[in-house]
Amino acid sequence: MNKPTTITAQLLAPLVALNSIIMRVTERQGTIVAQRQRIGFITGLLWCCLLIGPMASGAELKALLVTGYDPHGHKWEETTPILEGVLQNNGKFDVEIATLSSAQEAQAFAPDFGKYNVIVMDAHGRDWSAATQDQFERYVNGGGGLVVVHNAVGQFATWSAYRAMIGIGPGGQQDGVGFQFDETTHSVVQIPPGEGVKQNGHGSQHEWVVKSREPEHPIMAGLPLTWMHTADELYHGFRGKPESVKNLKVLATAFSAKETGGTGSHEPVMVVNQFGKGRIFQLMLGHSAGAMSCVGFQAVFLRGTEWAATGKVTPTGVPGDFPSADKSSARPTVNKSS
Ligand SMILES: [Zn+2]
DSSP states (O other): OOHHHHHHHHHHHHHHHHHHHHHHHHHHTTOOHHHHHHHHHHHHHHHHHHHHHHHHTSOSEEEEEEEOOOTTSOOHHHHHHHHHHHHHHTTSEEEEEEEOOSHHHHHHOOOOGGGOSEEEEOSOOOOOOHHHHHHHHHHHHTTOEEEEEGGGGGSOTTOHHHHHHHOOBSOBTTSSBEEEEETTTTEEEEEOTTOSOSBOEEOOOEEEEEEESOTTSTTTTTSOSEEEEEEEOOEEOOBBOGGGSTTOEEEEEEEEOGGGTOOSEEEEEEEEEEETTEEEEEEOOOSSHHHHTBHHHHHHHHHHHHHHHHSOOOOOOOOTTOOOSSOOOBOOOOOTTO
């Protein structure tokens, strides 16, 4: 939070020196009053730009990124800085991080959710207290945004409201309905309880093609319809209670090939859902830092977080290094130290 102050101080120090040099030179040369006024005006303008600049670029939106624990081998220490970097570097978000590494920290977690436009989850967290769960339900129900990345979809398995928020998540055949995309009818179809794969899972990590199924949705609008994702886990067999998925939209799917341990179906990889007035974006991509280095991942994560926070996405065009249909594209990993 003290970044703008630091930047301002760093920028102002050389300017103060420059200003005094200009004024000294001006005095020595006996420059006429009009010139002095002009120089004074220009330096004043510079001062204004530097003072206003850092404040004007201040983020409009506040995000709370919750992380700190994962029992399934997901390296949150590597992935969280990437998510933070994508949001923070964009200039639109001011990101705070809650690192809940122990059960005690998770139980003591009691933020003022109302301070944030969106909560982003990047871990398979331990249980929060009943009071904090209640506050969170009120927050999302009242219009708060929620973004759930990869393994965070599997946390809080017994917290029914959380499962209702994310719509679909890990489960077995009897745990509600599943979703797939049918290429023959070009439509999303629901798999009734008792049908489809017996249990959720994923095959081996490999590169796979993401296909947009809601190209008009603000998160997807303008992006290529098909793009190659860097090597990642491709989840399959997610389930949700029928009453929790009434407003669920499958934004994108990927073909889960049997040869790589998948289902032979087009599985959802991005969905949006509603909980009361709250918007939820679930991004199944993102097993590792490598998966998150995908330009496509970063683009949809940024767009999805803005959408969850505001219901809109500022048009920014397609990144020049966006992956093509047959070639993935990754950016260097963002490190805390860089
Ligand atoms: Zn994973």
